[in-house]
Amino acid sequence: DAGVIQSPRHEVTEMGQEVTLRCKPISGHDYLFWYRQTMMRGLELLIYFNNNVPIDDSGMPEDRFSAKMPNASFSTLKIQPSEPRDSAVYFCASSFVQTYEQYFGPGTRLTVT
Amino acid sequence: AQKITQTQPGMFVQEKEAVTLDCTYDTSDPSYGLFWYKQPSSGEMIFLIYQGSYDQQNATEGRYSLNFQKARKSANLVISASQLGDSAMYFCAMREAQGGSEKLVFGKGTKLTVNP
Numbered sequence: 001d002a003g004v005i006q007s008p009r010h011e012v013t014e015m016g017q018e019v020t021l022r023c024k025p026i027s028g029h030d031y032l033f034w035y036r037q038t039m040m041r042g043l044e045l046l047i048y049f050n051n052n053v054p055i056d057d058s059g060m061p062e063d064r065f066s067a068k069m070p071n072a073s074f075s076t077l078k079i080q081p082s083e084p085r086d087s088a089v090y091f092c093a094s095s096f097v098q099t100y101e102q103y104f105g106p107g108t109r110l111t112v113t
Numbered sequence: 114a115q116k117i118t119q120t121q122p123g124m125f126v127q128e129k130e131a132v133t134l135d136c137t138y139d140t141s142d143p144s145y146g147l148f149w150y151k152q153p154s155s156g157e158m159i160f161l162i163y164q165g166s167y168d169q170q171n172a173t174e175g176r177y178s179l180n181f182q183k184a185r186k187s188a189n190l191v192i193s194a195s196q197l198g199d200s201a202m203y204f205c206a207m208r209e210a211q212g213g214s215e216k217l218v219f220g221k222g223t224k225l226t227v228n229p
Contacts, residue, residue: 033217042220042221089156101163104158106157
């Protein structure tokens with residue numbers, strides 16, 4: 001299996017621009033998770049989906065962030081408008097319902113200037 | 114209160130020796146799971162080992178074992194025969210089953226350096 005795929009791997013954008021991060025989970029996985037990692041806050045869950053349905057979005061920082069999962073093989077995390085404090089590494093992860101371990105993608109390093 | 118506490122910001126170990134990375138957790142949920150992940154300098158998060166709260170035996174995966182002490186609420190990771198490639202950040206995480214949540218809460222991590 002190819003593992004969780006994320007794109008782009010690096011994104012540099014200016015404040016105020018829209019940013020879209022993409023994720024393809026491992027085929028057959030039921031859950032998809034979006035995490036953000038910063039030095040100050042560590043690794044924190046933003047939102048997760050079960051069978052394409054958002055289950056818990058309590059970690060989404062504010063209305064500028066939105067996530068969608070239109071089908072079982074694709075999800076997006078959008079930031080509009082972006083701000084310098086959004087600079088972080090964003091991870092996507094997926095897992096089976098029968099097991100608990102989450103498999104992470106390589107991450108997208110976002111820099112907002 | 115923090116759910117996951119990793120008190121060692123950094124640890125050093127000599128190659129081929131064993132090392133224990135500490136993790137304590139806080140939960141009132143009787144059903145929960147504990148995880149360890151490795152994050153090398155390249156940045157990816159690699160799943161290492163899982164322990165369920167009802168598992169009778171400590172989990173083992175190759176050179177990794179989890180020293181699970183339920184009464185003390187600790188889930189320390191033991192790496193035997195350390196290798197240079199073990200140098201990385203290590204994160205402990207917990208999943209609480211209450212409400213059917215799949216949410217993982219991570220600790221701040223421990224940076225392990227293996228010296229030759």
